[in-house]
Amino acid sequence: LCRRYRGGVMENSKRKMNSNVPTKECQYGADCYRVNPVHFREYSHPHIENVLAKAPSLAEVKIPDHLNTNKSVFEEQLKIVSKLYPNLQGDSNINPEKKIKMNDTDVPPSSFALSTTSACKAEEPKASSSTSVNKNPIDALFAERRARMQAAQRDKPTCAAVSSAAMQPEAESSASTSNTGISLQQSLPRDINAYFPVVAPRGHMAQKLAAAAPYNFFLTTITASKPTHTEPLSITFQELLDASLGQLESSVQMNFMVDIGWLLAHYFFAGYENVPLLVLYGDETPELRMVTKKKPNVTAVKVEIKTPFGVHHSKMGLYGYRDGSMRIVISTANLYEDDWHNRTQGLWVSPRLPAVPDGSDTTYGESVTDFRVNLLAYLEAYKLPHLQPWMARIRKTDFSDIRVCLVASVPGGHVNTPKGPLWGHPRLGHLLARHAAPVDDSCPLVAQSSSIGSLGPTPESWVLAEIMASFRKDSAPVGIRRLPGFRMIYPSYSNVRQSHDGLLGGGCLPYVRATNVKQEWLKDYLHQWCSRTRHRNKAMPHIKTYCRWSHRGLYWFLLTSANLSKAAWGVYNKTGRFEKPLRINSYEIGVLFLPKLLLDENFFPMEANKKHPPFPMPYDVPIVPYAPEDTPFLMDYLTQ
Known part of the structure; x- marks a missing residue:
């Protein structure tokens, strides 16, 4: 056994020397779920390299019967490693008699280890069925996210596998999730601190x-x-x-x-x-x-x-x-x-929202912002019977303590209603026109999101023509006014490289080169991610915010799931005569903070004062523009 072990170590060392495989091994060993080429350039995976070394070509690889990872994930990993290190396949520099036979005993048993490392992920685009190593970088990152979730589901105890007895300090439990083909035989952690990092x-x-x-x-x-x-x-x-x-x-x-x-x-x-x-x-x-x-x-x-x-x-x-x-x-x-x-x-x-007294009028307990009726309209758009009991409960709940506005998007074509537009960027514009204090036109809109959609060949294509037309609104009388400036906070390559997770920290930023080259005008508007005040300078933003401020204070602030994209905010149909004018593709939801409704003031303070607490901005102000040599972080960097 010792001879075999030493032979395996020597074999792996020789293989790494002959094929430029990294010398540092992945800490997860055979449990590795990654399908990102960047990871395989940094770390060696002997259980994959051994399999490739035994086969003359990728097509002739024999996949082990027992895997710690999902089979499709392992196949994806094989393709990535074989492409990065083609000399591994059928490695002739290694004595066949010394090759390690890949069987059950060669794959380290799964242990109940709790990982807190961040895998590289992408969010909005849907995953491709392709398994090619040359797949779209977003699809590759998306597949890795699924793999990580499946690994976590396998390795961590779920509520399906535990009983209330496990909540006791000394309790242990095990169960089998045979319906999913997943077996959980690990001991449960004795307290929550063994499961979650914070x-x-x-x-x-x-x-x-x-x-x-x-x-x-x-x-x-x-x-x-x-x-x-x-x-x-x-x-x-x-x-x-x-x-x-x-x-x-x-x-x-x-x-x-x-x-x-x-x-x-x-x-x-x-x-x-x-x-x-x-x-x-x-x-x-x-x-x-x-x-x-x-x-x-x-x-x-x-x-x-x-x-x-x-x-x-x-x-x-x-x-x-x-x-x-x-x-x-x-x-x-x-x-x-x-x-x-x-x-x-x-x-x-939200604050705790009590039930309305029995026999109350249907309008009793509505928020000054109409939050309840707008939430009901949003839930109704799902057309799901599962939500009906919740909608009934909401109708009988007092929302009067809520003083923020709901801003949402639902898929479909939309026209204005007697109460104004309900969805997308026109909805935000409608609320600003009703409740926002007059804003000096010299104050720019500051957008910040974790993804950027296809915005068109010029700023006028959509950002200035539609987004700014809605986001510029306030309660001042309509008149001739100049268009405010536009600023966009999006992490630069330098921001991501210096993040807690290095380049992998950009996995939540699915903006790709193919889109960026079609809108290079955007760079003139881009600003760095800086959040030293909130101790998040190295924590890449998946948050999405939109706001306007001046030296006097913050005029309004929107927290939302909606990235800067037509799919999220909607785009007007300018050609069709019979289609509804605003087309939205995605479900989104957010809340709008307005000083008049929350504080009965024209501004939120951005610094401490005796009257009101400062608004807790998620990033540093003033914002910092890109330097000439800066570029936005692109998902493609993770596959190069």
């Missing part, structure tokens, strides 16, 4: 929320930035389930991407493993399709969209409590580990 003290979230008034605007904690772990306006997902907010009776999670194992682990540690949970999601996984079979209290529904160019991109939670009250949370984060790890995300958490 855990806030229990029982304090209600106090933290009260202290965050009137804005109730939080950022997620950053694993690699310890100051954020105790920052008053930073929270973890587990805190959204904190008992101090109320005893949960049922909940809804609406999102694009959901790692159901990660999500159910949170519910388990909060003591809500058997509470009814409805999950509406955009991206399909086998675990989401099968979760109800293992957990009858969980209902997972894929939101279908007719157009191939749209996604269910909204990120919202509805929390119903046993006393009849409820709460709304609107976020920018997907429900999986990486989005809550080293990425800057934003959340708005």
Whole structure:
């Protein structure tokens, strides 16, 4: 055995020397789920290299019967490694008698290890079925995200595999999820600290929320930035389930991407493993399709969209409590580990909303911003019977303490209503015209998002013609005014390279070269990601915000799931005579903060004063433009 081991080490060393394979081995060994070429340029994977060395060509590779990863992931990894290191295949420099036979004993057994590293991911575009190593960089990163989620589902205990006894300090449990072909025989961690990298003290979230008034605007904690772990306006997902907010009776999670194992682990540690949970999601996984079979209290529904160019991109939670009250949370984060790890995300958490008294008028408890009626209109657009009980509950809930406006998008063609436009950028413009104080035209719009769509060959194609036409509005009388400036915060290559996760930190920034070359005018408007004040300078932003400010203060601020894209905000149909004028492809949702409604002032203070707390900007002001040598980070950098 020792001879065989030494022979394997010598063989691997010789192979690395002959084929330029990296000498540093991947820390995950045979459990590696990565399908990003950058990762395979940095780390060696002997279990893959051994398989390739035994075959004359890729087509003749014999895949082991037992794998720690999904078979399709392993096949993808084989293709990447064979392309990067073609000399590996049929390596003639190695004595065939010394080659290690690839069998069950050669693959290290899966251990219950908790990873907190950030994998490279992409969000909005839909995944391609192609498995070519030359696939679109977004598709490659998207496939890796799925692989990571499947690995997490395999290696971590889900609520389907645990009992309430496991909550006891010394308890251990094991179970089999045979319906999914996944076996979980690992011991459960004895406390939540062994499962999640950042855990806030229990029982304090209600106090933290009260202290965050009137804005109730939080950022997620950053694993690699310890100051954020105790920052008053930073929270973890587990805190959204904190008992101090109320005893949960049922909940809804609406999102694009959901790692159901990660999500159910949170519910388990909060003591809500058997509470009814409805999950509406955009991206399909086998675990989401099968979760109800293992957990009858969980209902997972894929939101279908007719157009191939749209996604269910909204990120919202509805929390119903046993006393009849409820709460709304609107976020920018997907429900999986990486989005809550080293990425800057934003959340708005509503106050506790009590049930209206029996016999109340239907208009009783409406918000001054019409938040309740607008939320009902948004949920109605899904046309899902699963949401009807929640809509009934919302109608009987008092929303009068909510003083932010709902700004949403739903797929389809839209016309104005007697109450004004309901969706997309016209909706925001309508609200600004009603409630925003007059803004000096010298104050630019500052947009900030984690992805950039196809904006057209010139600024006038869509940004200035449509976005600025809506976002420039305020309550001043209509007249001849000049168009405000436009600024865009988007991480540069330098920003990402210096991030907590290096270039892999750009995995949440799916902007590609093919789009960038068609709109090179955009560089004149681009600004760096800088967030030293909030200890997030190295935490790449997945948050999306839009605002206007001057030296006097902040005129308004929008937190939303909507990136700067036509699919998210809508585009006017300028040619068709019979189509509805505004076309939107995706579901999006956000909240608009207006000083007049929150503070009865014309501005939010951006620095501390005696009257009101400063608005908690997620980035540093003033913003810093790109230097001439800067370029926006492109997803293509991760595949070069």
